[in-house]
Amino acid sequence: MTYHSAVAGARPHPALIVIRACALLSLGFCVMTAIEYYGGGGTFCSEEGDCAQVRAAAAIYFGELGLLLPAIGALSFTTLFALTLPKGRAFARIAAVCAVIGMIPAAYLIYVQAALGAWCWLCTVIDSSALVAGAMGIWLLARTPADAATLGPGFITFWWAGFWIAVFAPLIYGTTMQDPPVPSEVTALYEDGKVNVVEIADFECPYCRAMHPVLREAIEQSGEDVHLVRIVYPLRFHVDARPASAAYFCAVNEDEGEAMADLLFGGELDRATYLAHARTLGLDAEAFEACLDDPATEARIQQDLDAVDAFGMHGLPTVYIGQWTQRGFSPTWGPDVFVEPLHAAARGEGRRIRYWPTGALIVLLALSILVPLRARRAKKA
DSSP: OOOOOOSTTOOOOHHHHHHHHHHHHHHHHHHHHHHHHHSOTTSSSOTTSHHHHHHHHHHHHHTHHHHTHHHHHHHHHHHHHHHTSSSSHHHHHHHHHHHHHHHHHHHHHHHHHHHHTOOOHHHHHHHHHHHHHHHHHHHHHHTOOSOGGGSOOOSSSTHHHHHHHHHHHHHIIIIISOOOOOOHHHHTTOOTTSEEEEEEEOTTOHHHHHHHHHHHHHHHHHOOOEEEEEEEOOOTTOTTHHHHHHHHHHHHTTTOHHHHHHHHHHSOOSHHHHHHHHHHTTOOHHHHHHHHTOHHHHHHHHHHHHHHHHHOOOOSSEEEETTEEEEOOOTTOOTHHHHHHHHHHHTTOOOOOOOHHHHHHHHHHHHHHHHHHHHHHHHHO
């Protein structure tokens, strides 16, 4: 069914406006979620809270695809936003269909959170907004205007200002600030005359596991004389992380800590596997197993946990290289992300300040306002 409206005084269809607004809202929250996933937790959510549990569950439920959910969401909502802009019924109906289809994964992701009993507020906003957009899509499909004046505004529109705010505002908040000073508890572990690297990781954390071989490769590529210290921080909802930390420290006692870390980050996490690793590394299996259950080993793990809690947990993994801090890791990154900081630390250079997101937003906002204004003036002339 369609209805017609007079061109004079025609107003944009409210359903299409709501779909467009929901797409921008969801896009902004997808960027925030991406910062949590790829830049380390703790920027918008607590590292130990429901958000972290949902983030960990995404890797379990969806595998490698789970790590890419924020990127997929950002691309999907950008596409939906773009589809609401062109004039004409065809694009309006395509946008409506996409919004309706988007209700399916949104509803499923809400179900997953309900099943977990953990609610990520970022994910809840994204999925709820997608459901609202889908409902508006149903309305738009049922009553699509024939008059183009009531549909998309065209690509030259002030709506782009909202798009750039959705993309860059979270980036500005999450990444523009100067790197925080390296905690004194960390610098106390540094050795003079070397490039110091302190890694805070959890052997079960999927991002830590993805980062380990990349950081190892970066250290080798850099050719620097690196002093590496690993601090374990097994998250409470990673049931295998604490026993794996015990296996690591038992190997450290026999000067095989790094070899054990390679095996733990790259393999299964269970007691039988730890014992197999010990035999592979030539350790005394009986003494190693006794060490796993030794209260002193548990105390060593708690010592690392307390140390990190003392200066603040800001996401896993966290890597300190000299005066440089890297929070989080994306599976798409290569060793270059660490090689330059290693060289910079060798040169004695300090922390980074990132101004580009703010500069980019100012330029794009100016264009988003000036271009439509110029178009309107040209049309009136």
